[in-house]
Amino acid sequence: MPILAGWLTGEQVPNEIIEQTIQAMGTVLARHGGEATRLIQPGMGLITFSDSAYALSEAHEPPALDWVPERRTLVYRRPLSGSHALYFIEDWPATGNLLFASEIQALLNIGVPRRLHVKALEALQRYGFIPAPWTAFQDIQIVPAGSILRWQRAKTVLNQALDYPSEELHQPQDQLQLALQKAWRSYLSPSTRSAALVSGGEASSLAALWALQQGQDALTIATLGEPSSSDRQWLRAEQVAQRGAEEFLAITPDHDLSFWLATIAALESPALSTHSLALHQLLHTVAVEAGARIAISGLGARTLFGQPFQHLSGPMDREPVHLWQNYQHFVNDQSSMPQIWSPEALAHLRTAQPWEETLHARKLERRAVQFTDRQQGFTYLDLHLRLPDGLVHPAQKLATEEQMVLRSPFLTQQVLPLLACLPDTSGDGAHKSDLLKGFLRSFAFEQDTLVEDFTLAVPSIVSNLATPDLLHEMLSETSLQKTGLFDTKSVQQLLQGSIGMEFSSPLYFIFTTQLLAHLFGAQGL
Known part of the structure; x- marks a missing residue:
């Protein structure tokens, strides 16, 4: 979980100024804990925070950041899953500069302009999330999932570096079983207090059972809801906890005002619902009550095992306008909002460049239209957009705010590409989501599909905004x-x-x- 900030410049800037800038950004990031390490060189400053509580027994991913001083080159890699987000602003405060940080607030703390990105807010309204590389703040970008940010001798370049394989898996259950087992052996931190967030769905139940099987000490099972014999979500979570968990927490949603303030501050973005608010309450409670530093979940499984575009048929849309209109309709059923913008905002929205015309959007569009099947094309877009930008990134920001790291077995570098290649149906007609049921049966754990949302399903909170x-x-x-x-x-x-x-x-x-x-x-x- 890289937490870092830095400044690269081709100008002759005194080391003292660089050090002051790095210190200002580090002050914001230090609240998440970890041991700080600083590197100050001519034209370059970097601060990183490391915490042994999150260490893995084996490293399966290349380092997120490389700095080659003799070449004056920095490279930052963001995984396809959308973890390890990095924000940056280029050509500020002067041409050739690059400032970057794990949080927007760290950049704002050194004087980066505090202007909301109105067109990005409209994109949030349409898609349900702000698609990369945009953020809620004008001029501040985020490295898209699967991309590389490279700065070399005062030149900044952002390129897509990773993509999902196009061929389908044969014998997927055997390959997935091996990959998941291998990932879990090094994915857990036995000496660190952990909590499994169980929604009652198959994916989160499976993640928790795997953690218990691997001998995760002092594991807490946590769910959002009140103990009740009629609450199937609570009952399923309790059944998982009975398999050897040290503690079972059923957390009642709270409408306290401080959670709204803390959630939006952590997200650094607006929201369309109370989902993030509820997740933040769940994470906050397990951090405080159970002392957990690692949260285990089934994050990402809905996109990877589900079939969100199963009702689509026919050839892939070739016209960009139709492609994006249809995609946003299927990923966000709230995309048709009433007219809420001021006349000034409407005038700005009519003339500003839409996200669909960004370089990143056009690259995704060119790849998506290569699929002959409409469902496959939209699934490809979903893996590159909603999975990293709408699910993984917000959840991990909320976990970081609570000095936790959020882990899902389905998002590891070994497992994610395999899941992306799963055929919707196997030769015997079974749907890919049946793989989850098969894995659960290996634990002698039978369960029907309890919730549609295989990620972290939390009930909507009927909120009067508390105050x-x-x-x-x-x-x-x-x-x-x-x-x-x-x-x-x-x-x-x-x-x-x-x-x-x-x-x-x-x-x-x-x-x-x-x-x-x-x-x-x-x-x-």
Whole structure:
């Protein structure tokens, strides 16, 4: 779990200035713990934080970062899974400079402009996540999953370096079983307190049972919900815990105001629902109550084993407009939101470059249209977009905020490419998700599919945002006019329509965007 920050420049900058800059970024990152190591050289500064609690017994991935001083070259690699995110801003404060960090706040702490990226916010509204390389902040980018960020002699280049194999697996169960067993032997940290987050679904149950089988000491099983004989999610989690867990925690969702503040601060992005809020509460509680530093989950399994595009048929869309419109429709059923933008924001959105015209989007588009089958093409996009940007990255940011690392057996470098190559159905007509049932049977653990979401399924929290004062402050006419993003009358109509009911996705989006601007002192328009 690399936590780092750095500055590279082709200018003649005194080492003292570089050291001060690195120290300012390091102050933000130090709250996550770990031992700091600094490297200051002419035109270059780097700070990294390491924690032995997260160490693996065997290294299966190449180092995330390489610095070759004699060539004045830095290379950062981000895995296909979307872990090890790195934010950066190029050509700031002058041409040829590169500043990078594991968190946006570290960059903002040294004076990087605090401007919200309005077009990225609209992309979040449409897709359900902000697709890389965009972030919620103008000028700050994120290295896309499977890409390499290279800086060499004042030149910054971002290239895709990894992709999924195109051939389908034969005898997938045998290959997967071996890969998963090999990964788990080195994936766990027996001396570090761990918790398995069990949703009651097959993937999270399987991850927990594997951890117990591998002799993970002092393992806590945790789920979100109240103990109840009628709650099937709770009952399944309890059954897993009875296989040898030291502790079982059933965590009741809390509407405390501090969680909204902490969640948005950790995400460094708005949200469309309470999913991240609930996950953050789960992670926070197991960190505090169980002292866990590692969280084990079935993260990613819904995308990898599920069939989100099973109703699609026919040839792949060839026109870019139709391709992206259809993809966003299937990944985000809330993409058709009411008109909430201010006239100024609408004018800006009409003229600003859409994400679909970025270089990264065009590269993905060219590869996706090569698939003759529409379902395969959209699955390819999902592996490169929703899996890393919408699932893995936000979950890992929340875990990092609690000084934890989030691990899933399905996202390791050995297993992920195999899962991406699974045929939807085998020769006998079995669906690929049946592999999970087969693995569970090897533990003499029978279970039906309990939840559709094979990732970390957490119940939606019916929230009144806990404190009316916060709601009124963030959605007041004064606050809305300050950011200039949303139409005041539209917001008030949404508020009136939600009285006594669960908040709608547009209201969550507006509220969390306003809260993000407030927490980070960011400008809208």
